Amino acid sequence: MLSVPGLWRLREQRYRLIGSKCETCGNIYLPKRAICPKCRRKGKIVEFRDFSGYGKVETWTVVHSAPEGFVDQAPYVLAIVRLREGPKILAQIVDVKPEEIQQGMEVYKVVRRIQEDSPEGIISYGFKFTKV
DSSP states (O other), X not given: OOOHHXXXXXXXXXXXOEEEEETTTOOEESSOOSSBXXXXXXXXXXXXXXXXXXXXXXXXXXXXSOOTTOGGGOSEEEEEEEETTSOEEEEEEESSOGGGOOTTOEEEEXXXXXXXXXXXXXXXXXXXXXXX
């Protein structure tokens, strides 16, 4: 679990989908990058932008045996979602029964509780996806 200062430093990437676009080759990346992995230092990434948060499920799995800190959420669905802008992201799908998930299902980003230290501890929030 992260400390309060750690959560504060990471707040932008925990609540927003911010990516970058290389002006040289046009590739789009998530999370944002200062240097294009394809063009290396020859490329210029000048555009940082928020992604829409909409995408489609490419593949998924149901986690029945969850790691420590997530046991109370099991079973839950983890999916690879291709965002409208192009990049793929691994995320939890919520508010949908596992048997209702389909390849190509449209989803969008929501902010939800990820985990908590203890009843009196820090509650971590972040994004998950749900059905459109």
